Amino acid sequence: MTLMRKSSGNKLTAMMQVRNESNRYLRLVLDDLSSYVDEIVILDDGSTDDTVAICASYPKVVSLGRSRTSLYGVNERALKQRLFRRTAATFPDWILAIDADEIFESRFKREVRGMINQTEIDWYAFRFYHFWHSSTHYRIDKLWAPIQYGPRLFRYFPNAVYHWNHQALHGGSVPQNVVTDFPGIPSDLRIKHFGYAGSPEETLQKYKFYISRDPNSDFCPRSHYDSMLDPDPVLELWREEDEEG
Template sequence: MIVKDEEAFIENCLRSVQDTVDEIVIVDTGSTDHTVDICRSFGAKIVEFPWMDDFASARNRGLLEANGDWILWLDADEELDQKSGQILLHSLDQDEHDFFSIHLVNYMGEQVQLDNAYLIAHTRLFRNRKGIQFKNRIHEILDTPPPNQIPILPIKVYHYGYLDPVVRRKNKSQRNMTILENEMKKSDYDPWIPYHMASEYYRIREYEKAFQYVNMSILQFLIKQLSPPSLLYKLKYSILLSVGSIDTAWPGIQKAIELHPDYVDLHFYKGIILLVKENYSDSLAAFEHCINLGEKYLNHLVLHGVGTFQAWYYIGVCFEKMNRIDDAKDAYKKSILLSSSYLPPREALLKCLSEEDQSITTTDIS
């Protein structure tokens, strides 16, 4: 892994893998805190590498020091799930694949809540073979076969680096945009680059610039005669919903769904758009389709809940708008059963029940 001033996270990260891996290789790009000392306490091999605004180069330097048959790559602000270590080892003992993906859980917001996390399959395990390397100066990835040819293991890695306090403390957006701006000066820049620019502007709520860049990314993929990946449409319609541009979002969301019919988030956005447009029956159908899809298609970036408890909540909202109160209450109850910490269905159910019986309180639906 690459580190720089990661003393707040690195100990938990290394503790999560110490009983699973045979060696730990750390590429330090200039830490001035206790990061390196903590890494050494876990027996890590430390490689000093000057920072050159190039994540792939730093990763590849670390690969030169790895001696094991397999490599698991992580960030310092990530942790391997406690139950995943043995699954990982067992999977590697019996398989002939060169790459594996895992379930990456990206926490968002001010604090860790599973109700506010994105799920995606990410290739993090690969054989230590000559020729397998990282590419891209930022948002580095492995040069791998197509994702649909890479098995997904039932292993979870938790990522805390997108939590708002962490982003603010590290000033990640400014660092990332500086690298991305330099990449875009190249005549043959990768069409992913404007997408990453859009993501950074979206993160700091500069939605107009975010929208310009995500459309630029879509256009660049089309110019190269490539189908724009689902992430681009996810971001595009997230931006439009954030600024309330419902008329711009509809009916364009339909085309995005045609391109990526198994992407539950796009169907969820469709349901939200139709709900705002007061087309309750079609909105209901969209949310019911979210339940049918679930959250198993992790080749896409999936917001946890859009195929489960959030979808059931909005099904309840649709039923309530259609004056089907008993059905609405049932839907809210299903949402509550799936997530005890997601508050909207509790509040909606309490409102329905209190309208029938004013003595009902929050404790009655706990």
């Protein structure tokens, strides 16, 4: 199998699944993505609010699919595969897998074109910072300290075979063989995750959802779930690179 790598002019396509995001961070995320990606592909997972209309209002959203019922936490593999196929149909060179509550630090916009316009590296992993009941502070204690997760930015090869994790939940955002079959590196660039930045009540609802879908902790340790309800988490103030002294 011949894998073609372009050293310049690569098209960057963001892919994102959404569900009932209209009153959360969707506009913020789409505004940010629209400033540096070439195209955006979205799969709606059974939203009952204005999520689809918001997505459709962005010119860079070139593909917008809809599902009548939600697959998240039920058959995440099928959901990811549908999104991936829709993305592949737009002929991307690189794919950025991102959620509707995630934003890269500002430095990413300045560096991403250099990252994708080369022929040696096929994927990048990034450090995740979980903002906790705040848009200014992230959590650093226990299981929530910033670490590098799997790849989120990867080169797409039309003739490659991609395999997805079979888990119903927490199965990863990109094909599981990206790391094993292609050369990549961890990056020091940071992703701000706002999934827990809302109220404690919202975190409690997320906790109940995870417990209901993963009662035996098949996909994540129960201690990690329980730590979501810690009444006194250790937080640290976020600073953009340009603000750091």
